[in-house]
Amino acid sequence: xxxxxxxxxxxxxxxxxxxxxxxxxxxxxxxxxxxxxxxxxxxxxxxxxxxxxxxxxx
Numbered sequence: 001x002x003x004x005x006x007x008x009x010x011x012x013x014x015x016x017x018x019x020x021x022x023x024x025x026x027x028x029x030x031x032x033x034x035x036x037x038x039x040x041x042x043x044x045x046x047x048x049x050x051x052x053x054x055x056x057x058x
Contacts, residue, residue, distance in 0.1 A: 015034065016041040016044070
């Protein structure tokens with residue numbers, strides 16, 4: 001996943017998104033799911049977190 005770059009996505013091709021921005025004292029998070037249940041989106045995010053954790057431990 002280290003080859004991934006930032007892209008602009010409109011709502012015609014994204015089932016879900018999470019944007020993490022710096023904010024005073026931490027971060028702000030904007031997230032939505034459209035055309036995908038929040039349960040499925042959460043499952044996908046947990047999978048991505050698992051991949052990132054595995055990558056970080058290498």
